Amino acid sequence: MPIDQLLAHLQEPSMHEIARFWAKARNGRRFPAWRDIDPVELAPHLPILWAWRWDKAEQTFIGRLAGETIIDAMGPGFRGGRLQDYFAGRNAMTFMQRYRRVLEQPAIMANRGFVFSLIGGTGIGERVALPLAEDGENPDGVFGGTIYRITGNRLARDRITVPDERESVEFFSV
Numbered sequence: 001m002p003i004d005q006l007l008a009h010l011q012e013p014s015m016h017e018i019a020r021f022w023a024k025a026r027n028g029r030r031f032p033a034w035r036d037i038d039p040v041e042l043a044p045h046l047p048i049l050w051a052w053r054w055d056k057a058e059q060t061f062i063g064r065l066a067g068e069t070i071i072d073a074m075g076p077g078f079r080g081g082r083l084q085d086y087f088a089g090r091n092a093m094t095f096m097q098r099y100r101r102v103l104e105q106p107a108i109m110a111n112r113g114f115v116f117s118l119i120g121g122t123g124i125g126e127r128v129a130l131p132l133a134e135d136g137e138n139p140d141g142v143f144g145g146t147i148y149r150i151t152g153n154r155l156a157r158d159r160i161t162v163p164d165e166r167e168s169v170e171f172f173s174v
Helices: 003-009 013-025 043-048 068-074 092-104
Strands: 049-055 060-066 107-113 123-132 141-150 167-173
Touching: 003 013, 003 107, 003 167, 013 043, 013 123, 013 141, 043 049, 043 068, 043 141, 060 068, 060 092, 060 141, 092 107, 092 123, 092 141, 092 167
Parallel strands: none
Antiparallel strands: 049 060, 049 141, 107 123, 107 167, 123 141
16 A cells, blocks of 8 residues: 555644654565664654554453553553453444454554544544554554544543444555
């Protein structure tokens, strides 16, 4: 997939920069590895970055990185936590399905609108989820960023069980 197709879809400048970084980090491989994610180069975006690694034995994602803005919106317990525990009561299965599709298709996921509506938040924004692969070929992690603006006085920590149709989700095959 040409990165231009994704960039044409993304609206937020931060999401553009994260996607461009990912494309550059591939360095001739199909996917970059976790070790290719350079925090110095991504410094302006660290607060909105997050990453999950796939635990094949447990068949789940394990939290690897969550920036301050993500933790402020979502709450503590991300790093080292299992996705289904971290998002318990907040549409964990929807997140699991989306991120597994990023690995299995493989694909890049971009969504915008009420990006925290799945977990009860009232912020609008944009998210990009990009596959990572230690061997450069077989995805084993998801790296991305989420930018949002709170539109009410609610943080995204409340329980909710129904996805919100005001959020659009697109997958781009890679």
